[in-house]
Amino acid sequence: MTPSQSNCYNSLFGRKEIYAIIETGGKQYRVDPGQTIDVERLDAPDGDTVELDRVLLIADGDRVTIGTPTVDGAKVVATSKGAGKGEKVIVFKYKPKVRYRKKTGHRQFYTRLVIDKIVGPGVVEEKPKKARRRKKEVTESGT
Secondary structure, rough: OOHHHHHHHHOOOOOOEEEEEEEOOOOOOEEEEEEEEEEOOOOOOOOOOOEEEEEEEEOOEEEEEEEEEEOOOEEEEEEEEEEEEEEEEEEEEEEOOEEEEEEEEEEEEEEEEEEEEEOOOOOOOOOOHHHHHHHHOOOOOOO
C-alpha cells in the first residue's frame, strides 16, 4: 500500500493518522502509537512506563502543532521492553610509516520502547476509577 493509498484508506474509514516527533538521547524519532523503537539507554526496567516530554511536533490528521522548541503540555507515553546492545562497530586507527595500528570495538547500549499513546497539549489524562465496594443491605432478619 503506497502512502497516498493509506491516506485515502484512512479518510474513507474515518481514521485519524496521529504521529509525533520526539527527542531523546540527542536524537529525533518519528513515532506512531504501537510502534517499537530503540533509543539510547534509559533507566527504565522491563515493563516500566516511560513518559517522553521532549515532543517537537504533533500531527493529528489535518492539525499540526509545532513546538518552539517543544510543544508545551504534550508527551508520549511508552512501555519499556528491556535493554540490549547494538551491533559491534570496529574502530581501526592507523598512521603510516610509524608502525601505529590500534583496533578497538564498541557496542552501544539501547532501550527498546513500545509507544502506547501520544497525548497532545491541553488534554487531561483520564485516571482509572477505583472499584468501590457496595454496602451490604441489612434485611429485617438482621443478616
